[in-house]
Amino acid sequence: MIKVSVNGYGTIGKRVADATLKQPDMELVGVAKTSPNYEAMVAFKRGMRIFVPKESKDKFIGAGIEPSGTIDEMIDESDVVVDATPNGVGAEYKKIYVEKGKPALFQGGEKSNVGEMSFSALCNYDEAVGKKYLRVVSxxxxxxxxxxxxxxxxxxxxxxxxxxxxxxxxxxxxxxxxxxxxxxxxxxxxxxxxxxxxxxxxxxxxxxxxxxxxxxxxxxxxxxxxxxxxxxxxxxxxxxxxxxxxxxxxxxxxxxxxxxxxxxxxxxxxxxxxxxxxxxxxxxxxxxxxxxxxxxxxHQESIVVPENIDAVRAVSGIRESINVTNTSMGIRK
Ligand code: NAD
The missing domain is CATH 3.30.360.10 (Dihydrodipicolinate Reductase; domain 2)
Incomplete structure (x- = not known):
């Protein structure tokens, strides 16, 4: 099982987390949240593990959300991090992913040089296999x-x-x-x-x-x-x-x-x-x-989700992904 975590649980991140839960070969380590808002509460109630900045632990506990650890600890537990933080924040986190030797995916709001290549499953999946850092285009x-x-x-x-x-x-x-x-x-x-x-x-x-x-x-x-x-x-x-x-x-x-x-x-x-x-x-x-x-x-909120799931497999060295993603997500021809 590929252990996947989602850093940045917003529009894209929450959808990637849900899609990860549907994959036969993936396990969701958890999601990172910076504030204990309604999205964090729903994710927690749904049984997802919530990881938070070290200094924010008490804030989450006060809001009734028991964090499972820090964002650093989440990254340590992961095989692949899907970074879906706002534009430019992913590039900052990249230093940590590199330091910890963890493969990571970035989103289209990041500059194209954040990854080793820009990824589009139908165009260049094969080329992405075995890379460590991919940017899923917008x-x-x-x-x-x-x-x-x-x-x-x-x-x-x-x-x-x-x-x-x-x-x-x-x-x-x-x-x-x-x-x-x-x-x-x-x-x-x-x-x-x-x-x-x-x-x-x-x-x-x-x-x-x-x-x-x-x-x-x-x-x-x-x-x-x-x-x-x-x-x-x-x-x-x-x-x-x-x-x-x-x-x-x-x-x-x-x-x-x-x-x-x-x-x-x-x-x-x-x-x-x-x-x-x-x-x-x-x-x-x-x-x-x-x-x-x-x-x-x-549909801007969901179109990149299958590509993120494929990219997880690509950086994990898996040669076939598109069909598994489509079947698990109920994607139509
Ligand atoms: P969003 O604002 O909905 O979600 C970002 C999340 O990251 C928020 O929950 C925010 O609280 C969290 N966050 C902020 N700073 C953080 C930090 N330091 N550590 C951890 N989490 C942090 O943004 P989004 O729309 O999901 O966009 C994310 C990325 O996806 C961007 O690169 C964007 O360009 C790209 N994208 C967005 C869309 C879209 O239409 N929304 C479509 C395709 C790609």
């Missing part, structure tokens, strides 16, 4: 890479032009905005998403633009992918349909928006309304000669 980059590497199986991708319509905040974030504007992010081109895709597909000609939109449910991407040779729409559809983690949203389903996608997740009884699959609108797939167009939605 939600937008994860979705873009899954899509590009899938289309690349039909014909080599030559060029990508993409637009990212970003959600302004996660549902729990009440201080972020905008609430009444569409904001170019940044106003200059290209947006950082292209650069991030290039950390995985180094030679790809890709330019992206991004706009922040006043919504908190999902992102939407508009991609224009140019291929080496002419393909048919059927070939693209067939490839997408046979690739896990990408789902075709049928035109006849009556789903025209991210609001209805999240409602679907609710109706399906998905935990936390999560949608870890890239949701491609069927009718948006359009092929003209060597060009493929598509629009899809990305």
């Amino acid at each position: 939600c937008n980059t994860t979705a873009m890479l899954r899509s590009i590497c899938t289309v690349n199986k039909v014909s080599q991708v030559k060029k990508v032009r993409g637009t990212v319509i970003r959600r302004a905040a996660d549902p729990k974030e009440y201080k972020k905005g905008p609430i009444n504007a569409l904001v170019p992010d940044p106003a200059s081109v290209p947006s950082h998403h292209a650069k991030d895709v290039n950390t995985v597909l180094k030679d790809l000609d890709i330019i992206t633009m991004a706009v922040i939109s006043p919504t908190n449910l999902m992102h939407v991407h508009l991609l224009d992918i140019e291929l080496e040779k002419e393909v048919t729409r059927e070939e693209i559809l067939k490839q997408v349909l046979s690739t896990p983690r990408l789902v075709i949203v049928p035109g006849k389903a009556g789903i025209n928006s991210t609001a209805e996608l999240v409602e679907l997740a609710r109706d399906l009884g998905r935990e936390r309304n999560d949608i870890p699959e890239v949701m491609i609108f069927e009718d948006s797939i359009y092929v003209k000669g060597k060009e493929v167009f598509m629009m899809y939605a990305v």
Whole structure:
């Protein structure tokens, strides 16, 4: 069993912890919390071991949460640490992981040099096997890479032009905005998403633009992918349909928006309304000669969770992961 701990129990961390509990070959050592808030209380009540900064022990005990030890002790007990702390904090923790000789995963908010490589399971799992420090790319980059590497199986991708319509905040974030504007992010081109895709597909000609939109449910991407040779729409559809983690949203389903996608997740009884699959609108797939167009939605809170689980196996030297992760998490094709 791979002993996994989660440092930073927020939006991403809590989902990775739950996914870890579902893996047949993993054991959750525990999660690190810095304050005894409602998230810490729920995790504790659910039986997770809570590890805290040394100086905060009394604060947690006072709040009715008995810590199982310090964050340092949690790291010592772990085979792999999944770091899901806020942007930049992971890079600080890296010194401790290195000092203790512990493999660790970082998230997309960290600079790309925090890991030995940026990770996208469908694009570069094999290359990641045996590495010690991986950065799981961000939600937008994860979705873009899954899509590009899938289309690349039909014909080599030559060029990508993409637009990212970003959600302004996660549902729990009440201080972020905008609430009444569409904001170019940044106003200059290209947006950082292209650069991030290039950390995985180094030679790809890709330019992206991004706009922040006043919504908190999902992102939407508009991609224009140019291929080496002419393909048919059927070939693209067939490839997408046979690739896990990408789902075709049928035109006849009556789903025209991210609001209805999240409602679907609710109706399906998905935990936390999560949608870890890239949701491609069927009718948006359009092929003209060597060009493929598509629009899809990305559930920012959960899309990177399967990749984190795969990355745990990769740094543990395990050559096969994607199918086990998909089955254990109930991920659809
Ligand atoms: P979050 O704020 O929801 O969670 C971060 C957690 O880390 C919080 O619980 C916070 O209390 C805790 N924390 C803060 N300082 C800490 C410390 N010193 N030690 C231990 N824990 C500490 O953030 P998030 O949205 O889960 O983002 C985490 C990472 O994942 C970032 O790199 C982010 O860019 C990336 N990411 C976020 C999303 C998203 O949409 N939320 C999607 C993909 C990737």
